[in-house]
Amino acid sequence: MNLFKLSWKYLTFRPFSTGLNVLLLALGLAIIAVLLLMQDQLEKKMNQDAEGIDLVIGAKGSPLQLILSSVYHIDFPTGNISLNEAQSLTRNRLVKSTIPLALGDNYQGFRIVGTNLDYLELYQVDFESGTSWTQPFEVVIGAEAALKLGLKTGDEFMGSHGISEGSHDHDANYFKVKGILKPKGNVMDRLILTSIESVWYTHEEEEEEEGHESMLDTKVTLHGLPKIPGDDSKEITSLLVQYRNPMAAIQLPRFVNSRTNMQAASPTFEMSRLFELLGVGINMLKGLAFVLIGISGLGIFIALYNSLKERKYDLAILRAIGATRLQLLALIFLEGFILTFLGAVLGIIMGHGFLALLISQNQSGVMVSIQPWIFLKSELWIVAYALMVGILASVIPAIAAYQTSIAKQLTKA
Template structure:
């Protein structure tokens, strides 16, 4: 007697009831699958993007906003900081290395980041083609930017003012692509990197008070900004004869004592604020954890309802099939085989629900990513399967076994004589 085949026949005999129970279970498991994928990849990506950065310094405001804008480039900056204070901080004995960043422009929503060569070196970035920038308005494209825009070495484009897409263009100066980075699976993939001076000179063109200076420097060597010093700006801290501003400073500590002294020194003794990526990410994960817990709770409720539905379906079906079970007993089936028959039905239902739920979860995440072409969500991989998803299958099978226990025990107690006499 093939119990597996017989169980399958009983399930397909009521396709609507079977399909509804499978779908309800799959929806709950799909929610858990999406949460697992997002939580795993999001935490790994956040930790990877913040690796090597001990402290972020910027304008006063929200520390979390400062981290999100300066490290992950997914929020608006808190403002700008004076260049003289940044230079003074760069000479502090507690600072091992300081990476300046100037923000304020974008191209098709991808942020143009003014910085020095230490920034791509922080992530051990490798060039797919070309070289790093050497002059103002030379840029290096992240892999995702190059893939989405189709730009390659020598191509030119005009940046737009502001962090988000849709602002007016800086058509006075064009950026020229001199390099493209290899895929790095980090924040560099979606950035356009250039020198700090490029950002300064771009905004000089729109500053009426400095328009005469911009015109005169534009004639010098074919690039605006005669105060540009390649040896200093590319390999260290940018210098300028004018009063300039930066957006963010990424700092690496010289020794463990810096973690205690430097943030307090900056927050209390300057007009800037310091924020720790590690501390702020812990806070962020705690905030997100509340929402994730609620969604997981909703998924458990849905799975519980589906388990109840499977129990009702099996119990109702059992009452209608008592005569069939009695016939099976009469032709030689044991009580244990009848019991196993019911368990197989519950396990088959939940296994199909688990497989469908996992596939639905990955599909839902794929749709979400397709609707967010930029930002952190766009960098997630929807078709990566985690080991933790195996526990989803196990969890579903446990639900099937529990839902089948009472109907299986009732099948075990089926009386041949009583049922055949009724017939």
């Protein structure tokens, strides 16, 4: 027998009261754990996905929507811009490099992105198998998309119109898997990448239903923008831009927004605006978590204090058989400590479990790429915070135990 075992016995002697307090505390801590994990990973992912993209140029509309659709591939695109206009912008002296994107199709919920090989280089992809595309209708598939769709190099599939599942199929052309990427933990994992021309041809097929063979023979643009002299009808969805110098950050967006039919949006600016908007909700959840933790602290205090009343005899007996005042103090503190430690551990497990559940409910989107079982250093703060609650809640009961007069208690009977 020792003090630890004794306090454990006292805790398990009142299983419901102990269980309720542990659960209350764990709930509060679980909310904090989920927020910590989501904030950490989302922010990291958001920054990682937007790295190397200074500005996104697309059709006029909501700038946030443009960023979400072109950088993170979660929202609908704002519309299309003319290839010629985009072309002229690439020659601007403030622009270092550009990557074109053509969106609008999907295969079972995974977006088909028409782009060039610069886009692959931007994210420094590695191939699990196969190589990048050289012909129209050849695609490279992100690791997660390949896994979920069960596609291998050499497989063929048919895309559907629209960027979400369930729209009508393009029945004219089969995409052919040319390569599969290694998992990188970024947006590339969930994309199906192909040349811009592939996306154009799929849509043209529908209208014309002819000249099929000739199109397959054409070369695709591997770097830079496709050049089609004399054809004004070609469009792309957006253009990812890298600045040449810091001056560009001030001049280029203003130039695009005022002088052209397109709009420019900066990922960093739009994302910080988004987080500001979400901040209200996050703060409310945090507030709720702290209220829960406060209540559980109060619950632990009341449970210890009430049990102390019943246990004054026990404490006196312990003193009579040789326990010192300090040992009684330690006994009560230990109870609060064990209680909150259990709450903290349970809370962290519940937080991760809840996140895992949340992710398993979402088949696509950003949530999918969050890892629920990564443990952060800041979670140690949750434990520290919980233990602090435990110690605070046990101060008064512990002092009361310390001051128990043995003779008075024992002779009262």
